[in-house]
Amino acid sequence: MRYKTIVEKNESSLLQIIKAVECFNVGGFLESLRKRNLSTYEIDQLADEVKEYQLKMNREVKALVKFSENFLTSYATENNRCYETAEKLFDHIRSTISGARKVLRKTCPRRMHRQPEGKEQPLFYLRSTLTVGTHTGDLFGIESFELSVQELFRVMTTFFTTIIGTLGLCHKMIVSEREIREDAERCLDIYNDTCAKLMDEVNQMSHWLGAVKQLPDNELLKRKQHARSEKTFARENYHQYTPTDLKQMLVLEVIRRAQNDGLTEEEALLWPNDHQQALKVRRVIPLFDQLGAEGMKGKMDSGLVIEFLKWCKVDSKLEKRLYQYFCRAYKEQGGKLQTLGWSSISQVRKDRRDRDISDEEQAASFERQLAKIA
Secondary structure (H helix, E strand, C coil): CECCCCCCCCHHHHHHHHHHHHCCCCHHHHHHHHHHHCHHHHHHHHHHHHHHHHHHHHHHHHHHHHHHHHHCCCCCCCCHHHHHHHHHHHHHCCHHHHHHHHHHHCCCCCCCCCCCCCCCCCCHHHHHHCCCCCCCCCCHHHHHCCCHHHHHHHHHHHHHHHHHHHHHHHHHHHHHHHHCCCCHHHHHHHHHHHHHHHHHHHHHHHHHHHCCCCCCCHHCCCHHHCCCCHHHHHHHHCCCCHHHHHHHHHHHHHHHHHCCCCCCHHHHHCCCCHHHHHHHHHHHHHHHHHCEECCCCEEEHHHHHHHHHHHHHHHHHHHHHHHHHHHHHHHHHCCEEEEHHHHHHHHHHHHHCCCCCCHHHHHHHHHHHHHHCC
C-alpha cells in the first residue's frame, strides 16, 4: 500500500507533523527496526542519510530564525502572510519537511495489499512506527544494542528535536501574527515605527519621480485615504503590502503634502516634516551674496556654506543633496560667486567635525550672519 507523502501547506499540517514527531521514543524506534528488519549496513546508511538531512536543516533553521527576528515588527515585508498561509513558510523549511518525509516514510509498515478504491491514502507521518502506537522499550535499554543502532537512535533524536523546534517556531509566528492583526493599537505602533525607519530610504527614492509629470497611483495610499480611521487602516493592511509599496506611499504623501504648502518635490524630500524651514531656506538663498560669502578668487567661502547647511536642519546624509539643491537655486537667483565642488565642502565639513565643532554652533553662527542683514 502506498502512503500519501504530499504535505499540505497550512497550519494544520504543521501541527500534525509536530504532534507525530513528538511521539518519537526508544520503543517506537526499536519496533521500527524489528518490522523493517534492517541489516547493520542499512542501519549505517540510514544514519548517514539522517546526518545529511540534519546539516541541511541546521542551515535552514538559522535562516528561519533570522527571518523571524524582524518579521512581526515590520509592517510591510516581502513575505506578507507567509506564516498565516504557510505557503512561503514551507519554502523556508523545505529541507526540514523533505527530511522528515524521507525518514518517516522509511519507517512506515510495508503493506502489500492495494488501497480500496475511493479511499484516501494514509499520511506517511501518521503511519510511521516511530510516531504511532505504544511500544515498550527493550528490557536492557538501547545500550544493549550494537553501536550502529545506538548511533542511529542518537542522530534520529537530534533530528526530530530539531524538527519540533523548527515547526514550533513557525507555528508560534502564525499565532503571534494573528494576535497582532487583531490588535489595532499594536498594528498602528508597528506602522508608525516602520514608517519612521523607512524615511531615509524614502528620501532616496525620488529618482523615479524625476521624469514623471503626474504622480503614480498607489493602492495602499488609496486604502489609507478611504479608511475609517488610522487604526483601522493599520490593522487591515498589516503584512498585506511590500516595503516598496509602503515606501512609494510615503513618498507620495510627502510630496502631496508639500505641494499643498507650495513646496517643490525636491524641497518636500529634503524637509518632509518641516515645510516652514524649507520656505525659510528658499527665501535666504537669494540673500547669500549679502552675507560675506566670498572666499578666495571669487569663490564661495566653504565655511559659510557649511554653516548654512547645518542651519538648514537637514539630516547629514542628505547634505550633499541639499548642497546640489542650493547650487541650482543660487544660480537661478543670479548669484555672482563661483560655487565649490562637493569634495571641497565635504573635506572642510570633516575637518570641523574632527575639531569637535558642533552642528548647533555652526547653525547659530549662520543665524548671527542673517541677523546682520535683517
